[in-house]
Structure formats: structure tokens, C-alpha cells
Amino acid sequence: xxxxxxxxxxxxxxxxxxxxxxxxxxxxxxxxxxxxxxxxxxxxxxxxxxxxxxxxxxxxxxxxxxxxxxxxxxxxxxxxxxxxxxxxxxxxxxxxxxxx
Numbered sequence: 148x149x150x151x152x153x154x155x156x157x158x159x160x161x162x163x164x165x166x167x168x169x170x171x172x173x174x175x176x177x178x179x180x181x182x183x184x185x186x187x188x189x190x191x192x193x194x195x196x197x198x199x200x201x202x203x204x205x206x207x208x209x210x211x212x213x214x215x216x217x218x219x220x221x222x223x224x225x226x227x228x229x230x231x232x233x234x235x236x237x238x239x240x241x242x243x244x245x246x247x
Contacts, residue, residue: 161203161207162203162207162210165201165204166207166211166220169204169208169220169221169222169223170221170222170223171223172223175222175223175224182200185198186198
């Protein structure tokens with residue numbers, strides 16, 4: 148989802164691109180909107196579902212973090228997640244809390 152969301156953003160390497168996407172409020176707004184639709188569709192089935200959200204991205208975040216803490220990796224959360232209650236409004240850990 149993230150890889151295709153903003154071609155050319157962050158350069159050619161996948162890790163640089165994905166980390167750049169996290170910092171883009173416009174792209175992250177679209178991501179949260181898509182996730183909202185997905186979660187509503189899942190809820191309408193009244194059945195459990197497994198959603199695997201960008202597994203490679205978590206590895207890129209871990210490598211880019213300081214002290215193995217996702218909260219040290221910048222991300223556009225407060226500026227892009229409607230109704231965000233996250234205390235980590237500008238970090239990758241904030242994106243995770245908004246995607247629940």
C-alpha cells in the first residue's frame with residue numbers, strides 16, 4: 148500500500164521511499180482513509196480477520212530508529228489522522244496507534 152502510494156517520493160530505495168511517505172501528511176491522509184474503509188468492510192462481515200500492515204516498513208523503522216524505539220522515527224500522524232488521540236503525533240508509534 149505504501150510502496151505504490153507516492154511513486155518517486157524519497158528516492159529510489161524502498162526503505163527511503165517508505166520512510167518519506169510516513170512524513171507526508173497528504174499520503175498518510177489517504178492511507179488512513181483507505182484503512183478506515185478496510186476496517187469498516189471487515190466489521191460488516193462480523194467475522195475475524197488478519198490485516199498485515201506493511202511488514203517491511205516495521206523493519207525499516209527499526210533500522211532508522213534510535214535505541215530501537217519507533218517513537219524516534221518521524222511520521223505525519225497528528226497532521227493526517229482524523230480524530231487522532233495519539234500522544235505520539237509525529238512518530239511511527241503514533242501511526243500504529245491510529246490504525247487500530
